[in-house]
Amino acid sequence: MQISRFRHAGMTVTDHEVRVALAHDEPDGATISVFAREVVAAERTGLDQPWLLFLQGGPGGKGPRPASPASWLTRALKDHRVLLLDQRGTGRSAPITRQTLPRVGWPELQAEHLAHFRADSIVADAEVLRRELVGEESAWHVLGQSYGGFCALTYLSQAPEFLASVAITGGLPPLTAPAEEVYRISYDRVAEKNARFFDTFPQDRDRVTAVVQHLRTHDVRLPTGEQLSPERFLTIGVELGATSGFDPLHYLLDEAFVPGSDTPVLSETFLAGVHAVVSYATRPLFPVMHEPSYGQGEATRWAADRVRRERPDFDPQLDEPLLTGEMTYPFQLRQDPALADLADAADLLAERTDWPALYDLEALAANDVPVAAAIYHDDMYVVREHSLETARRVRGLRTWVTNEFEHDGLRQSADVLDRLLAMNAGRL
Template sequence: MSKMNRTKIYPALQLQAESETYRVTGGFKIVDRWFQVPLDYFNPAKGSIKIFARNAIPNKKDDDGTTGGKLPYFIYLQGTYAPNEYENLCLDNPIGGPGFGCGPPSSHPVTDFLFEKGYQVLYIDQRGTGMSTPITSFTLAKQGSVREQADYVKLFRADNIVRDCEAIRLSLLPEGEKWSVIGQSFGGFCAVTYLSLHPEGLKQVFTTGGMPPLVNNPDEVYRRMYLKVKSRNKVYYEKYPRDIKRVRDIMKYLENNEVFMPSEGMLTPERFLSLGLAFGGHGGIDSVHILVQNAASDLNQFGALTYKTLSSIESHQSFDTNPIYAIGHEMIYCQGESSRWSAQRVLEDSSKPSIFSWEDMKKAEDTEPVYFTGEMIYQWMFSDFAELHKMEEVAENLAEYEDWPKLYDEEVLAQNQVPVFAATYIEDMYVDYEFARETAGKINGAKEFMTNVMFHNALRSKTEGVLGELWKLKVGEVD
């Protein structure tokens, strides 16, 4: 495996930043910022992309009206952001990313917490997401052949996300000034890459459900995650036992009928079971139950699924609107090895009959539950999801690619001097607890807050609880 490339490549960059300033209710001044950065930092001739960042500054602290104030910066590195129709706001789904831009700072409780601590916050849409040159089937097709499209996607991993952040820091902050980072889920993975590549730019790092496994391929990650998904299914069916039959009835209907989604994709038994992706977050089990209950009610009354139910299901599945989450997911675990559809291979190698397979479970008694899957990407998704279907060959190319560069440097992490504070969730369905602890233990000086009463999306749903505990670690409060 090649060594991690930490070449200093930023001083010559001209980012050509542009901005737009306005104020919103709640005491916020917002500066929307766009930066032009290289697509490939080691080959600028490949062209440039735009990175969008939304700068949130408390009005009462703003004294110059143009530069965004003089408060120290916290940058927020996103995990996943998606609408949930059962809430009044757009909320973080619990899943881990990559592939999602940031939402409005006014709707994220992290903003108020950091304002109170004396910071301004920069919410960065990672490359390929939000308004940062997003990847879609349309924009990807502009890159040329399947091989050229796959080569393009390879440049949208954590290493280049970090290089974007560092380039922006050098452009935005006075010379020599560092900033702080908070990384949620995949954003935490990026933060650890930042510690590996450019610790000189960091004042302090916070991660929440975001300590990455230091692996070379995803196989062992999925072996562990299937066990956690299995345990969450047990919780689901113990809480809603009548859903055992409801889910089986829905499976039978989907097997015997072609059901088209509003986006023109297909709702198959496998796609319906992938709703279990939500099980790992606060409120996730309840939201899936509501979908199951609505679908079962439709079948009972009409013998078919209504448009509203199909639309609700689709709103919980973000692969079409954020396709990099699917085509780029397994590659976030790769260093010098291919993924080769890891989640699918691990499942196929498991004991039979598989509790996660309708094909295996349909012959069982109606009292036997069929288990939902979790945060896994499967080949069938590139047939069932309309937008993903257009990228099927690109996904196949990426799954076989082996020469992935390193994302983490364990030697650098062992010598780390940046204060690191990590929230680790014992019941995390997306980031294995043992892997997370192993990684934190390899980062010199890292301090952990561990809990078994919070889930992966606690940063939003229990902000004070999570950041409050991490702040105690930061200021040295001990009992």
């Protein structure tokens, strides 16, 4: 259902909202609202253009808000009508936050509710939108960034007949690997990023050490009032995997301490910057659903935390501890005020064993939909080893392996999408 339309920055933007089943296998049960934003170049308003569904990274990432066309969106709007989906649980699609989840009931009911917020349900929501906007039997194109690529592989498994083509950037998931196997490789990649960062900015090794030692002996509070622990501070390493991650992290550490103080004092500028990185107030679904997004038939049991205990180099008690990456840990759910009310449900999800399969291996092996994927060689978040293995198991999938970009290459250059579209069209 169309709910509003406006023109801005050379785009015609139309908002849509549909009601869908919370559990798609229970169509007569509870429903939720799903929101999506249609964008078309203003000069092409009213023209018949192919649809391109954009699946955002996450889990827990809402669709982009097009204040002005990003490079990839500018390229997409040349020949597509783009739909920016707020995946369920994000943005305006039944958002999951500390303000909304407690309304569901006690933690067991919350966990059962959240079990319907994975890729399989997101794809089923997309199918409702496709039928509503494109037509019952019409196909559309899909672009998946990061976790959006995970969803795209689920889409290829569940409803390939309604896909005209699929482009994936930094998001070919492991099809069968359990979460702990994912993290064993991920920690290697994070260690490599640490080494490169401290090689680029040698003085920051001492700065990180000094901050950690200070936090071990002082009660330091973030702008929101909670204590900043050493282990939570170390999660600023999540920034190491972005194209511009090294520089902002360096300049953050550069102002860690108040100059000229008789005793070390962490600056308010630094603490505000740390809070901006480590707080999940704007995307609370991510730490709750990150590991369950790998769950298929077995419990994830806080895999990143378990694997970290196998890695002496990531022991937060070391004199010179390493920064961590995109991993999520139980302590974050307790130490972040935005997550505290979701912590018990997250613990229950971590022990859940009946996760259904997200990928149909036979359907993927028989795939005949054009699929092109950018695999970033140095990707810290979605490791190339699993992506390459998945590419081998999807019939007809064409890969572009590059170290020209980091995980966020799609945002950095329109050339990424342009190349993938050309690959799917057989021009490259």
